[in-house]
Amino acid sequence: MRGRAILTVTVATLGVLAALGLAMPASEAAPAAVLLDPGDAEAALARATRESRLAENRAARLTTEAEAAKEAAQRTASEAAALAARIQQAEADIEIARARLTIAKSRRAAVTARLAAKQEPTARLAAALQTAARRPLALSALQPGSLQDVVHLRAVLASTVPAIRARTAALRSELDRGRALEAEAARALGELRGGEASLRQRRGELAVLEQQQRLASRNARGAALREGERALALAEEARDLDGLVDKLGQVAALRRELAALPGPVLRPADLSAALPSQTAPAPLAASAPPPRDLQLPVQGRTLVGFGAKRDSGLASTGLTLAPVKAAQVVAPGRGRIAFAGAYRGFGRIVIIEHDGGWTSLVTGLERVDVTVGDSVIGGSPVGIASGGAQPVTIELRRGGTPVNPLQYLK
DSSP: HHHHHHHHHHHHHHHHHHTTTTSOOOOOOOHHHHOOOOOTHHHHHHHHHHHHHHHHHHHHHHHHHHOOOOOOHHHHHHHHHHHHHHHHHHHHHHHHHHHHHHHHHHHHHHHHHHHHHHHHHHHHHHHHHHHHHHHHHHHHHHHHSOOOHHHHHHHHHHHHHHHHHHHHHHHHHHHHHHHHHHHHHHHHHHHHHHEEEEEEEEHHHHHOOOHHHHTTTGGHHHHHHHHHHHHHHHHHSSHHHHHHHHHHHHHHHHHHHHHHHHHOOOOOSSSHHHHOOOOOOOOTTTTTTOOOTOOOOOEEEEEETTOOTHHHHHHHEEEEEOOOOOOOEOOSEEEEEEEEOOTTTSSSEEEOOOOOGEEEEEEEEEEEOOOTTEEOOOTTTEEEEETTTBBBEEEEETEEEOOOOOOOOO
């Protein structure tokens, strides 16, 4: 009789501890996902949120321009740029989800560590009571004491439970926080998978549109191939990347001069009065504005800013960014492709001539999707970033002089 009463008290006490909610929540195994460095997760979340918002706004603007375009070429260019912006938005959304997942798991690990220390006394008590509950009734009956001791034990437990409840309030709050973090991590993982699916869909749509563009421009490929061969020849002659940009700038200036020449006119009666002056064409205005649709070609963390010291000791003439592998790269602004291809030490590069004597240079591409002579608008897809150890660098030059692109971004 006395052993049964002790067992009843023990089981009742275990039930009280369970009711207090002091059990450690089990963490379910989730599919593997590449996480960020916990120390960089907060900054990555802020940067990716900003990039996603900007890409969404660009996509909406370009979609509106495509719908309002009257020419097929302009409409196709705007549609391709809008799809590229949607791809960059999906890339940013993936980075947001990955940052949130990293933050949730990091905080969950901290909660687990705190709980491990706080739950130790409760775990010892529960273990002792479970040992007592498993003790045979015969041994409980042979223990010294009387039924009055059991009554006293129950009275002590009845007065102790409220104290336990008060002292474990913070512990229960930590447990609730842990469960909320588990749910937050699950949501972030779901968003990550959804973003990856959206990215695959957008890339497929862009590939179809680019194939249509290539088929539509097949007849004009002869002139483009000749221009591309001339650009490659200049690349072989140039001693370095600066020399290549300068040579291409000279070619662009010559092209502008030829375009400014007057067309043929009828022979006038007075030849001496009709001879044109031999003055050189007016130089470009120093205040010519940059492309109005100027933007960064790729999303990612800034590794080297404009003017910062590089490993070589020289000041950087552009911005060096660290995109994810296979990130979408777009044209920084409206212009004409002057060079597109591999260049020693810089991966595949793209050089774009803009109006007003402006030039932009993008290096570090894994794949180039444009050819020399192509016309692009700000946001047109030009290729895919290598990512990883190969960063992407953007340079903006005015009349051959490097300038900080950040001061012209809107």
